[in-house]
Amino acid sequence: MNGVLKGKLLENDTLVQQAANNTKEQFANSPDLSLAIVFAIMDALDAHGHEQPGAELAEDPGGAEGHPVGAGAVI
Template sequence: MNGVLKGKLLENAMLVEQAASNSKEQFANSPDLNKALIDAIMETLEAHQIMSHQALNSARVRSGLKEILLEPAQLYEALRERSAPL
């Protein structure tokens, strides 16, 4: 599920811009990241229904997902790479 969520978040132009303009700590505290995470979870709901329900119903699970996305999955770094000019 994390790979799917990361892929959806990488498509978010606003997150790309925020990752390019802010420190990792500022980015992690962005309300836009929280909203985008919920939106991505909802989009994957059908494919991952049980896990998605757990994530949507638990701030703790969402916090864990965000931590995984920011650290081992390196979402912030991947978004910053997308903001770099070609």
């Protein structure tokens, strides 16, 4: 699954740009990275047919496009 997660993260243009322009420490502390990791894990679980813990939260109309975390939320 690590290859899937890496691929999902590499699809994120914001992360690619941050990785190129920031130090490792700055990149590791990016809220964009944290959120992208969460979404990549959720997408990977969906792709492999696993039910996500708390999947019922995705039914909440306040959620972001199938993700239980609202758009722009910081985790």
